[in-house]
Amino acid sequence: MKTNNDIKLGVSLYSYQDNYYFHRLDVEGCIAAAAGAGAEGIEIFSDTMIPEWPYVSDAWIDKWNAWMERYAVNPxxxxxxxxxxxxxxxxxxxxQMFERGVMYIKLAARMGCKAIRVxxxxxxxxxxxxxxxxTDYDTIARLLPIAAEYDVMLALEVHTRDGVGAPYQQKYIELAEKTGIPYVGLQQDFSTFSYCISTADIKGAVYEGANEDLLMFIREKQREAYFAGEEFDYEEIREKVEAMKPNEHDQQLLRFVVGGHGPRVPFKQLYKDLADNAAKLVYCHGKFYDIDENGQVDDMDYPKIFQILKDNGYKGYISSEFEGNRRMNQIGWCDEVEYVRKHQALMRSLLNY
Amino acid sequence: MYNKQILSENNARSVWAHGEKYGYQFQVTINYYRGLPLCCVDQITMVIDGEQVPYDEMYIQHRGREYHYPDILKDDFPTDFYWLFGEPLTVVVKNGKGIEQGIHHCKLTLGTRRSYTPTMVSVCEKDLTFA
Structure with a gap:
C-alpha cells in the first residue's frame, strides 16, 4: 500500500529466508507476504532471490516491475x-571490487531501487x-560519481555497537559533503540498540545445551540496568555467573555479552548520535530477533528509537529485517510471515499509522 | 547454518547409462543466508558408510553444466556461476559402479567462504536412502 508518509515501512525479503530456502514461498510469494503485512517497500538480495544474477535479463526486470505494480509496493x-x-x-x-560495485548500482537502477546497501x-x-x-573508503569514493549518474544512494549499513556517531562512520558523511555528491550516507541497523540478550538467542542456545536459568539471569540484569537508565556492567554479576558454572554453549553467548564486536558506547550517547544524525540517515533496518507477548521487540527499545527518528526529521524507509529465524530454526519451523506481520503492526502503531 | 539440511534427502540415487550404473548422485544446499558463486566453495567432502568419496570422482552439476569438483577449487574458476540460496547443487560421483540401493550413512562437510565472516564449515550427518 503506497503512502505519502515521511517515514515509510518496508520489508527486507531476507526476513523470509527459511520460507525461500525450503521452497515454501518463491520471490513473488515473499513480495506478496510483505505487501500483505502492510509494507510499501521491498528490499532484496540479488544472490539470494534473483535467479539470473549477475546477468539479469530485461524479461526478469519486467517480471519484477509487474510484481511491484500487482502488490502496490516500491523497490x-x-x-x-x-x-x-x-x-x-x-x-x-x-x-575488481570497484567493478562489482558498479554492477550492483546498475542492477539497482534497472530495478528502480533508489539505494544499494553497501x-x-x-x-x-x-x-x-x-x-x-x-569495500573500503577509497572504493566508495570511486563509486560515488557512478551512484550519482544512476541516481542510486550508497547506503552504508551500521551494525556496530558504537553507532552512527563513530568518526570512522562520519567520514563517509564528510565524503558526500566534501565532494558535493550526496549519494553516500549512513544506514542505521537497529541492532546497535540491543540492550540485552534476545530470547531468540537464548532459545537457540538452550536447544544446543545452554543453561536457560543462567542466560535468563544475565538478560534480566541487563534489562534492569537499561530500564534504570544505567549501563550494564558484567563485572557486577561475574561472580554469580561463574558460580552457575557456564558450559561451552553459555560461554558462546557470554563472549558476546562481555566483548561483542568492539566497544559499547553508553546508550545515552547512542541515542544522542541517532538524534543528531536522524535527518541525514538514508535508510534504516528495523532489525528484530524476537517479539514478546506484548508485541514488542524483546531486546531493543523500539518506542524510544522511533520517537527519536520522528522528532529529529528522519525521512525514508524503515524495513523489517527479521533475523530470529537463523537463531531459532533448529528448534522447529520459525513462522517468519507471522513475525513480520507483528513487526509491521508494531512499527505502524509507533508511527500512529 | 542449516547444518541439518545441507545434505538434501531429494534425488539421492544411482546414475545410469544404457542400463548400467556408472555412478551415483546426491544434492547439497548452501550453509549460508544467501547464495555464493561456486568459486566460493572451499570444500565438499562426503563420507559414505565410513569411506570418503574420492574428490577426483566428484562432478558438480549446476544449471545444465557440469564441472569436475577439483576445478571449482582452482584460483581461476569463474566468479559468475551463482549457487543461489536454497538451490540444490547436484554432486555426481562417477565411480563406474553406482551405489547399492538402500540406506547409507552419510557425512557431508561443506565449507564456504563469505565476505565478512570467516569461512564456515558445516557438517551434516544422516542416513540417506539411495534409489
Missing amino acids: VCLDHFSDRAMWHDKQLSDE LHEEHIGAKSFSGYKL
Missing part, C-alpha cells in the same frame, strides 16, 4: 556484498573480523 534497496575472497589462494583486487569496511566495526578487506 527500495538491493543489497551489495563484498565477496572479495572468491578463491582459496587469491582475492579480488580493489579494481557492505562497507566498517560494517561491523572499525575492522572486519573475517580478515578480508571489504
